[in-house]
Each structure stands twice: as structure tokens, then as C-alpha cells.
Amino acid sequence: MKIKIALIAVLALAAGWLQADSLPDESLGLSKTSVYEDPVPPEFAYSDLPPKKSGVLPRFWEEAPPQIPHKVDKLIPITVKLNKCLECHDTPDDIGDKVKGEPTPMPESHYVKEGKDMTMSSRRHFCTLCHVPQAGVTNLVGNTFKGD
Numbered sequence: 001m002k003i004k005i006a007l008i009a010v011l012a013l014a015a016g017w018l019q020a021d022s023l024p025d026e027s028l029g030l031s032k033t034s035v036y037e038d039p040v041p042p043e044f045a046y047s048d049l050p051p052k053k054s055g056v057l058p059r060f061w062e063e064a065p066p067q068i069p070h071k072v073d074k075l076i077p078i079t080v081k082l083n084k085c086l087e088c089h090d091t092p093d094d095i096g097d098k099v100k101g102e103p104t105p106m107p108e109s110h111y112v113k114e115g116k117d118m119t120m121s122s123r124r125h126f127c128t129l130c131h132v133p134q135a136g137v138t139n140l141v142g143n144t145f146k147g148d
């Protein structure tokens with residue numbers, strides 16, 4: 001009996017200690033609101049600049065997939081049968097020849113060579129797996145990362 005009472009006392013103490021140490025809802029994770037709230041994110045818009053006018057965006061490091069600087073609303077989704085990006089960017093004869101206002105040719109890494117032929121690698125078909133459009137939004141959480 002004594003052991004039981006002692007055990008209950010210890011458990012009660014532990015429960016009290018846990019309660020005192022519990023975190024307020026607003027301090028869980030990086031979110032600045034309670035986990036029970038469902039905040040509506042601010043509205044944002046992707047670039048509506050057409051490709052010829054968009055220019056290019058800064059690259060964060062040398063091998064980073066460049067971000068899409070122009071509007072893509074009529075170009076996505078990319079499907080197995082339809083990839084409109086290729087209409088402009090699939091120019092293997094011009095690889096490395098970047099002209100302002102003209103589509104940047106997809107690099108050699110996006111092709112497989114068969115003899116003299118360059119066929120686009122099927123692994124690169126879904127461009128938006130790696131290349132994404134950007135919108136001017138304020139960071140939810142600050143970041144000190146600086147690109148090369």
C-alpha cells in the first residue's frame with residue numbers, strides 16, 4: 001500500500017512538472033501562429049512577362065537549375081504527350097550560345113548522344129521538376145543564405 005501511494009505521489013509530481021514545462025501553441029515550430037489556427041497565406045502572382053521581355057533571373061550557384069523568368073500559364077501542365085517548353089528551348093545546335101531575349105538552349109546535360117544525333121534525355125522531360133517560376137513574396141521565415 002505504501003509503495004502504491006508513493007508511486008501515485010511520484011506520478012502526480014511528474015505530471016505537474018510536465019504541465020509546467022509545456023510549450024504555448026505559438027511556440028511550436030517556426031510558424032508564428034497557434035497550431036490550431038489556419039492562417040490564409042497572402043495573395044501573390046507569378047510573372048506575367050512574356051519570354052522575350054522577361055530577361056533571366058540570378059542563379060544561386062553554378063550548377064543550380066535556373067529559375068523560369070517568364071510566364072508559364074499557357075505552358076503547363078507538361079504531360080507525357082505535350083511539352084510546350086521544347087518548342088523554344090530544344091535547340092541542340094545552339095548549345096552554349098546564349099542570346100538576350102532568345103530562349104536559352106537546354107544544356108548538353110539534358111541530352112543523350114547517339115552517334116551524331118542529340119536526343120533529349122527522357123529524365124529531363126518534366127522541366128518543372130527542377131525549373132520553377134518565381135513570385136515576389138515576403139519570406140515567412142528569414143534566411144541568410146547567399147548564392148555564389
Ligand code: HEC
Nearest residue numbers: 051052055056066067068075085088100101102103104127
Ligand atoms: C515562346 C518561347 C518559350 C517557351 C514556350 C518557353 N520559354 Fe523559357 N525562355 C524563353 C526565352 C526567350 C527566355 C530567355 C529570356 C532572355 O534571356 O532574355 C527563356 C528563359 C527560360 C529560363 C531561364 C534560362 C536562363 O538562362 O537562366 C528557363 C529555366 C526557362 N525559360 C524554362 C522554360 C520552361 C520550363 C518552359 C515550359 C514550361 C519554357 N521555358 C517555355 C522562351 C520560351
Ligand code: HEC
Nearest residue numbers: 063064065085089104105106107109124125126127129130
Ligand atoms: C532533373 C532536373 C532537371 C530537369 C527535369 C530539367 N532541367 Fe534544365 N537544368 C537543370 C540543371 C541542374 C541545370 C544547370 C546545370 C546544367 O547546365 O546542367 C539546367 C539548365 C537548364 C537551362 C540553362 C542552360 C544554360 O546554358 O544556361 C535551360 C534553358 C534548361 N535547363 C531548360 C530545361 C527545359 C526546357 C527542361 C524540360 C524539357 C529542363 N530544363 C528539364 C536541371 C533540370
